[in-house]
Amino acid sequence: MNSWDDQLNLGIEELDNQHKNLFLQITKFARAYQAGSGKQAAPEILEFLEKYVEEHFAAEEHYMLKYGFPDYQNHAALHREFYAKIIAYKQEYYSQRGLSSYAVSKMLEMTLKWLLEHIKQVDKQYGVFIKNKMEKSLQ
Ligand SMILES: [Fe+2]
Ligand SMILES: [Fe+2]
Numbered sequence: 001m002n003s004w005d006d007q008l009n010l011g012i013e014e015l016d017n018q019h020k021n022l023f024l025q026i027t028k029f030a031r032a033y034q035a036g037s038g039k040q041a042a043p044e045i046l047e048f049l050e051k052y053v054e055e056h057f058a059a060e061e062h063y064m065l066k067y068g069f070p071d072y073q074n075h076a077a078l079h080r081e082f083y084a085k086i087i088a089y090k091q092e093y094y095s096q097r098g099l100s101s102y103a104v105s106k107m108l109e110m111t112l113k114w115l116l117e118h119i120k121q122v123d124k125q126y127g128v129f130i131k132n133k134m135e136k137s138l139q
Helices: 013-034 038-066 072-095 101-138
Strands: none
């Protein structure tokens, strides 16, 4: 998958834009990997993900709390899990002064798969819930 699929949109602009940016940066990393420079591109994507994912998760969690989304705790736990994986890759990178080709390919596969599945299956749930609440509050 190389381009953004509109079916991934939640209809909440701020969060959709963040998802698109995450997707864009990961696909940029995928292109670097395919061109043989995955190892060199790894620290940049890890730095980006650490910072951006934290901001994105905080934004989502803020929306969920604001609108009283009932499954907030479980959703937030999935965020913490992903964040911990990114930190673990980062630590591996800095403790070993680089990542093996195998680790780079696993990281790419994990991040892309996680992002798409998380949006489709998990983010969609609060998306529908919050959109409903937003529409009701406009009536
Ligand atoms: Fe998300
Ligand atoms: Fe999420």
